Amino acid sequence: MANNTDVNINDENAPQVPKHIAIIMDGNGRWARRRGMPRVAGHNAGMKALKEIVRICSDMGVKYLTVYAFSTENWKRPQDEVTGIFKIMVYYIQKELRELAEKNVRIRVLGNWDAIPEEAEKSMEHALAETEKNDGMVFNIALNYGGRTEITDAFRKIAAEAAAEGKSPEEFADSITEELIGSAMTTAGMPDPDMIIRTGGEMRLSNFLLWQCAYSEFIYTDVFWPDFDEKELKRCIEEFNSRHRRYGGL
Numbered sequence: 001m002a003n004n005t006d007v008n009i010n011d012e013n014a015p016q017v018p019k020h021i022a023i024i025m026d027g028n029g030r031w032a033r034r035r036g037m038p039r040v041a042g043h044n045a046g047m048k049a050l051k052e053i054v055r056i057c058s059d060m061g062v063k064y065l066t067v068y069a070f071s072t073e074n075w076k077r078p079q080d081e082v083t084g085i086f087k088i089m090v091y092y093i094q095k096e097l098r099e100l101a102e103k104n105v106r107i108r109v110l111g112n113w114d115a116i117p118e119e120a121e122k123s124m125e126h127a128l129a130e131t132e133k134n135d136g137m138v139f140n141i142a143l144n145y146g147g148r149t150e151i152t153d154a155f156r157k158i159a160a161e162a163a164a165e166g167k168s169p170e171e172f173a174d175s176i177t178e179e180l181i182g183s184a185m186t187t188a189g190m191p192d193p194d195m196i197i198r199t200g201g202e203m204r205l206s207n208f209l210l211w212q213c214a215y216s217e218f219i220y221t222d223v224f225w226p227d228f229d230e231k232e233l234k235r236c237i238e239e240f241n242s243r244h245r246r247y248g249g250l
């Protein structure tokens with residue numbers, strides 16, 4: 001006899017694990033300041049939280065996990081903080097790559113990561129190549145990512161292809177569809193995020209997934225990113241499950 005903790009897959013009211021979870025990992029700096037530590041210590045603690053959340057999401061059966069690691073606007077920060085963030089990222093990838101690969105996780109990078117420090121670029125290239133054939137959870141790292149830049153680049157790409165094909169202005173205009181724009185985004189072929197979690201108490205997107213968020217459920221928590229754990233993730237998923245997604249219908 002099934003015990004009452006078994007998930008009934010035929011029950012449409014049973015909790016659903018979102019297929020695509022996106023996270024704005026915010027609050028590292030404030031976490032550190034509260035402890036009288038430098039901001040970089042907050043980023044380091046944030047990487048530890050990320051490591052756990054990636055493992056938990058993969059075990060839960062999440063298909064896509066997208067995390068906002070560094071925005072196109074974050075270059076405005078002091079040089080030593082920027083350098084520190086990338087150093088911590090390189091260390092994380094080096095340390096975790098084997099486990100991620102064993103878990104069949106596929107790492108992808110969203111954003112213009114050619115513009116990041118060379119060491120970080122190399123380590124990302126290595127991580128991508130090592131996990132390229134994996135078909136488990138897709139782990140998207142949004143690095144030097146900005147939603148407006150992504151949309152702008154997509155339009156450039158579409159225009160360049162139309163020019164190469166010798167399309168007339170009318171043919172070009174007619175060819176533009178939502179599908180075409182979606183396929184020119186860095187998330188081409190992936191489903192839109194079901195929910196976007198933002199830690200750290202702010203209620204804004206800060207240029208994250210502007211095109212893809214059309215029908216995402218937004219979930220905000222005051223918890224600073226380094227303190228975000230399995231319990232808090234499960235609470236967010238519960239909140240997601242309590243929402244009624246109508247997509248404009250009734």
Ligand code: IPE
Pocket residue numbers: 025026027028029030031069070071074085200
């Ligand atoms: C998020 O934490 C990490 C990055 C933006 C790289 P913050 O560094 O923004 O932390 P707060 O918002 O200052 O607390």
Ligand code: IPE
Pocket residue numbers: 024025026027068069070071074202204206
């Ligand atoms: C958003 O956080 C970017 C990342 C989490 C990487 P920010 O801390 O940069 O956002 P703002 O400045 O509060 O909008």
Ligand code: MG
Pocket residue numbers: 026027028200
């Ligand atoms: Mg912040």
